[in-house]
Amino acid sequence: MAAKPKLYYFRGRGRMESIRWLLAAAGVEFEEEFLEKREQYEKLEKDGCLLFGQVPFVEMDGMKLTQTRAILSYLAAKYNLYGKDLKERVRIDMYTDGTLDLMMMIALVPFKPPEEKEENIALIVKKAKTRYLPVFEKVLKDHGEDFLVGNKFSWADVQLIETILMMEELNASILSDFPLLKAFKTRISNIPTIKKFLQPGSQRKPCPDKQYVDVVRHILQF
Numbered sequence: 001m002a003a004k005p006k007l008y009y010f011r012g013r014g015r016m017e018s019i020r021w022l023l024a025a026a027g028v029e030f031e032e033e034f035l036e037k038r039e040q041y042e043k044l045e046k047d048g049c050l051l052f053g054q055v056p057f058v059e060m061d062g063m064k065l066t067q068t069r070a071i072l073s074y075l076a077a078k079y080n081l082y083g084k085d086l087k088e089r090v091r092i093d094m095y096t097d098g099t100l101d102l103m104m105m106i107a108l109v110p111f112k113p114p115e116e117k118e119e120n121i122a123l124i125v126k127k128a129k130t131r132y133l134p135v136f137e138k139v140l141k142d143h144g145e146d147f148l149v150g151n152k153f154s155w156a157d158v159q160l161i162e163t164i165l166m167m168e169e170l171n172a173s174i175l176s177d178f179p180l181l182k183a184f185k186t187r188i189s190n191i192p193t194i195k196k197f198l199q200p201g202s203q204r205k206p207c208p209d210k211q212y213v214d215v216v217r218h219i220l221q222f
């Protein structure tokens, strides 16, 4: 039996969380090593694991993988969550790039100075409501199907539900003007692998807290 993928990252969401989500959606078990000390990070660098000196780092299929999007697209292709042809793939890429942009804005909030946080969150909520969520509401309306691309569960659906749940943590009523996205959220949440990942005790990570921020700052020295 092939070894489980091993994920090296902080004990928190950041850029690794979408990788966790995609593996979980595909029903793939994975192991994690959490970086708590600068020395762990330095050792990974010294051992030549971090191509550009950065995490996320994933060991799988005999490879040392870095670069979040490269890892995600490898997983999507490997686990058949990447459309049936190049045209579906490029749509999945566009949708996942969009949701990743939004999620990265959210991921940076805990690192902002306290006095900037509220304004930053308001801006993200506004962008979500005016730029991102309308796109996905329209996609679902135009084709009338259950999934974003090709009438089949894909990486795009996984990343959209991850984003929706993150947005709801910032603003609980964010979906109030998006009825099709509300139904999408319910539908995708009930897919067995997703349902399992949403249960307490899964490898899904909670909202970042001060301890997470302190560890990241300590290890990356900023």
Ligand SMILES: N[C@@H](CCC(=O)N[C@@H](CS)C(=O)NCC(=O)O)C(=O)O
Pocket: 014, 015, 053, 054, 055, 056, 066, 067, 068, 069, 220
């Ligand atoms: N393009 C890379 C960016 C990775 C990245 O910025 N990782 C951060 C942690 S989330 C890091 O390792 N920063 C250290 C550095 O850039 O020196 C990706 O998407 O994986």
